[in-house]
Amino acid sequence: MTTVALAVTDGMLHFELSLAYEVFGSAPAGTPGPWYDVTVCGPSAVRVGRFRLEPDRGLDHLRRVDTVIVPGWADVDQPPPTELVDAVRAAHQAGARVASLCTGAFVLAAAGLLDGLRATTHWAHTEDLAARHPQVIVDPGVLYVDNGSVLTSAGKAAAMDLCLHLVRLDHGSSVANAVARRLVVPPHRDGGQAQYVTTPVPAPDHHPLADLFPWVLRRLDQPLTVEDLARQARMSSRNLGRHFKAATGTTPLQWLLTQRIRHAQELLETTGEGIDTIAAATGMGTATTLRRHFNRTVGVPPDTYRRTFRARADSIPHVSEQHHRETDTC
Known part of the structure; x- marks a missing residue:
């Protein structure tokens, strides 16, 4: 993911645009290998906040880059420009990874890129996003959501969290920390467990899997299989896979692993239990298995994670991911 384009038109928020350019525009000292080639793309000169900006290339260039960043959109009461929506959609269809910052999620939603997926935006606008695009699973309580090729962040400072997450994916934790x-x-913000693990939330009550999610979460210490989940949901394994993909954007086994990792994080933060005990409580079996999956998913070993978050949890009130809210505004 070496080429990054910042997609701009009149009405973009300058803070998110500047933040993204600062993160991707220059490599930290000592970074091995190539860094990002950043381009600002827009239709001729545009007005970003109170500034006039001359883009490097037109919006059609978005189809030629690896990653497209859509900064915050100022007037969410108005639909985003059609030319921007079409260009972002075309870029994704061409294989680009697309990420929105703050209210840039309205652009992605208008392009249809968030249909059936979990997404977020600034908490002050999540109800508007859900009402305008009911096919989007809007989560107001997280800093950002990673759906693989489509990512969304909450407001203002959460844009930094998402940009650092992208650097971590592309270059590893040490470079992101640099x-x-x-x-x-901070490379990771307190209370934001979604910074580490993408955790699809349970579907609405009317969904066929609504009863399955809590059933699984009560049995994370047990060796569950896809067949076990399908049997509990009273459907075939193939049908279960289709429903899981539609509801969470991932497979049953990947979702289950994510829940085990998330539970391990909670135990590491809130208890003094040993790694072997936590491995058993999360259904990982052995400390070796837990360390392998945890390090691959979170980016640091369980012991390092515990030292970081237990120290912070001992000094400040604990805020769960489910109740975390951004306090800044667009």
């Missing part, structure tokens, strides 16, 4: 140090920001 970027964070250069910008004098």
Whole structure:
């Protein structure tokens, strides 16, 4: 993911645009290998906040890059420009990874990229996003959501969290941490477990899997299989897979692994239990298995995670992911 395009038109928020350019525009000292080639794409000169900006290339260039960043959209009461929506959709169809910052999610939703997926935006606008695009599973309580090729962030400072997450995916935790140090920001924010693990939320009550999610979460210490989940849901394994994909954007086994990792994080943060005990409580079996999956998913070993978050949890009130809210505004 070496080429990054910032998609702009009149009405973009300058904070998110500047933040993304700062993260992707220059490599931290000592970074091995190539860094990002950043381009600003828009239709001729545009007005971003109170500034006039001359883009490097037109919006059609979005189809030629690896990653497209859509900054916050100022007037969410108005539909985003059709030319921007079409260009973002075409870029995704061409294989680009597309990420929105703050209210840029309205652009992605208008392009149809969030249909059937979990997404977020600034908490002050989540109800508007859900009402305008009912096919989007809007989660107002997380800093950002990673659906693979489509990512969305909450408001303002959460844009930094998502940009650092993208750097971490592309270059690893040490490089992302170096970027964070250069910008004098934490590489991970307190209370934001979604910064580490993408956790699809249970579907609405009317969904066929509505009763299955809590059933699984009560049995994370048990060796569950796809057949076990299908039997509990009273459907075939193939049908279960289709419903899981539609509801969470992932497979039953990947969703289950994500829940085990998330539970391990909670135990590491809130208890002094040993790694072997936590491995058993999360259905991982052995400490070796837990460490392998945890390190691959979170980016740090369980012991490092515990030292970081237990120290912080001992000094400040614990805020769960489910009740975490951004307090800044667009």
